[in-house]
Amino acid sequence: MIRRHELSNAEWDFVQPLLPPMSMGRPRLDDRTxxxxxxxKFRAGGAWRDVPERYGSWASLHTRSRRWAADGTFDRMLRAAQARADAAGDIDWLVSVDSTIVRAHQHAAGARKGGAKARKSDAP
Known part of the structure; x- marks a missing residue:
């Protein structure tokens, strides 16, 4: 039974070849699980400790997630999915960013504390 947050067979068939190969040593837990x-974890937005036990130990999930992020596995998955969607014509690469909605705190721009007063007191 495929649950709401789980990969379908087609998704798994697409992702499986992108995963790192098994290495020597202790056999790792099932990659699909x-x-x-x-x-x-990421779709539900819960904490690692809240991941259902059917997926294994939360600590193992966290370790595998960090390892795959560090070795570029997730980047490979994203690039492959983008290439596939682009080839099918499903991606429109035109992007427009309206910076008028981007807000920054005053200190993010290097403003001094105290505003104009600080500038006058800094003068020699």
């Missing part, structure tokens, strides 16, 4: 747990 781990990836479904990671997907659950």
């Amino acid at each position: 781990m990836l479904n747990g990671i997907v659950w």
Whole structure:
């Protein structure tokens, strides 16, 4: 039974070849179960400790997620998905950003504390 946050068979078939190969040593937990747990965590927005036990230990999920992020696995998945969607004509690469809605705190621009008073007192 595929649950709401889990990968379909078609999604798994697409992602599986992009995962790092098994290495020597202790066999790792099932990649599909781990990836479904990671997907659950980010789609549900819960904490790692709240991931259902059916996906395995939350600590193992967290470790695998960090490892795959560090070794570029998630980047490979994104690039492959973008390439596939682009080839199918499903992506419109035209992007427009309206900076009038981007707000920054006054200190983000290097403003001094105290405003004009601070500038007068800094003069020699």
